[in-house]
Amino acid sequence: MWWKEKVPAELEEIFYPKSVAVVGASAETLGYISTILEGKLGDRLFLVNPKYQEFMGKKCYPSLLDIPHPVDYVIVGTPARVVPEVIRDCVKKGVKAVHIYSSGFSEAGEEGARLEREILELARGGRVRIIGPNGMGIYCPEAGLFFANGQPHESGPVGFVSQSGTFAIYSTAAGELAEARFSKVVSYGNAVDLDAPDFVRYLAEDQKTRLLLVYVEGTRRGRELFEALREAASRKPVLVLKGGMTPDGARAASSHTGSLAGSQQIWEAMFRQAGVIPVRSFEEMMDVVRAFLLCPPPRGKRVSMASVSGGVSVVETDACVEMGLQVPTFGEETIRRLKEILPAAGTSLKNPLDVWPAFVSGILPEVLRIALSDDNVDCMILEVQMGAYYRELVMTDEYLRGLAEKCREMQPEFRKPVVISNPPELDWEFAHRVRRIFKEYGLPVYESVRRAAKALHHLHRIFLKYGEEIFPFGRF
Known part of the structure; x- marks a missing residue:
């Protein structure tokens, strides 16, 4: 025929x-x-x-x-x-x-x-x-x-x-x-x-x-x-x-x-x-x-998370595990370096990171770099969400652009994916602003940690079967 x-x-x-x-x-x-x-x-x-x-x-x-x-x-x-x-x-x-x-x-x-x-x-x-x-x-x-x-x-x-x-x-x-x-x-x-x-x-x-x-x-x-x-x-x-x-x-x-x-x-x-x-x-x-188009592949399933809420971090840890990822503890050297720059009050130095002081003080990029340098970490989910007071005080366009630029630079430096979670808020204008700015800097933005974790899980499966060469990161 x-x-x-x-x-x-x-x-x-x-x-x-x-x-x-x-x-x-x-x-x-x-x-x-x-x-x-x-x-x-x-x-x-x-x-x-x-x-x-x-x-x-x-x-x-x-x-x-x-x-x-x-x-x-x-x-x-x-x-x-x-x-x-x-x-x-x-x-x-x-x-x-x-x-x-x-x-x-x-x-x-x-x-x-x-x-x-x-x-x-x-x-x-x-x-x-x-x-x-x-x-x-x-x-x-x-x-x-x-x-x-x-x-x-x-x-x-x-x-x-x-x-x-x-x-x-x-x-x-x-x-x-x-x-x-x-x-x-x-x-x-x-x-x-x-x-x-x-x-x-x-x-x-x-x-x-x-x-x-x-x-x-x-x-x-x-x-x-x-x-x-x-x-x-x-x-x-x-x-x-x-x-x-x-x-x-x-x-x-x-x-x-x-x-x-x-x-x-x-x-x-x-x-x-x-x-x-x-x-x-x-x-x-x-x-x-x-994630496939914008990120290097995760070589393992171990994720570090950074958020502004301890309670949210607990739920999101469960979500990551349910989506097929692991949330490991940091190595001793990582914890030591984090202690040097983060205050003890209001901060969790374990994984997931509860780091609202880092958002406010402007040292968040350095905190993320330290976490990504840990050999126990294969990928990063950063949740960008704050209460109204801190949002107006801290989350200006200039701040968000600076953070997005630093996150973009970390991907090729560490060869590890960095993805953003920006859950829906009452302030839709702010959520749209976050997504627009991080998108401009070539970073994937998701409406929940669960969706981000699932995408990273699939990315890891692709890496295991096809290797790094199939990924277009840095080629397009």
Whole structure:
């Protein structure tokens, strides 16, 4: 079967088309049109809609066959009932791949499922590959392909295979907030033709992708997906989020993309045997991305924490241990050095550090340096949170920038990750200020120690399996 023989080499042509047409140019497909026009494919973008002579200042053709140039890749945004005719035109035009953005197929009922079977038969008869239907398609900034307004035009080392269009959009938006960049993102929806195994195999071989993310609800090709994940995980870290793990979630997956979700036990066994890293939420996935891109790897699981509250430190110690980290005691030399600069009152010199006087006096960077120099410490979580009085007195922008700069310098100096915890506060303006400033200095910021600890735990797993060379820290 030819359609199973050419992947992933065939996908390289799909992700890097020489020309693109949008069939159904309208407000519904505006996100594709406006963003592609801004990129390198702008002059090779053709619009099709018999209702318009022009759209967004660009000529509209009555049909795909009226375009007087070759077309490699077609984005379809017409009603579902019209899609079979569009596929026929694609076959006649010699199009290589079609992304069907339209919904109303198997996720909508039997008539939609019949339409899916029809378009698949037409496409295979004409050697046309299909992405979708009911998905956002391809984001490949290097090629000039986008599917949402505001997506970055710069590439990065993260790839994402997503059955959900919303998660695909969120990934680039969350990446923008975390200063993360993606090599390629694909939202494949109902997967009538090209499915998760195809895209996973392609990105496993893609040298521009160092970290691979996968969101899947279900697949008709379970064995192939397992083999693709296993092969990918033998080359690079793979994080997998499985939707529909509960009975209610499985029902939701069926109505979302028409997927058969399968049992939780089967999927968990697959992930273990494939050697991938399962995550339980999209937030957890993006937390790992943030740390992977911005930090050196932790060579062990031993974390030092610094906070302004003894009680909070106790709870956060439990959180770190529950997330798979260890909270060791400091060595004697470390304690001696800390005693030299910290007052005895109001301070804990053990790990975790309760160091509110260090925040107030301005010696916190030196305290952190001493802790990081301890051979029993592999990584650091700094919680930046203070009461209103000290926040106004101490936490000025100048103070925060100075602290952020020192923390940034410590990462390459000690080759240990330093991450920030900034829990939600009543003062949202302050929390936003903290996150913005530390982000500017290239440090990952999390809303809780628990989330920070989980990200560090995953980072350590990646280091153990793939070594330091897989990490992009200092290379991008």
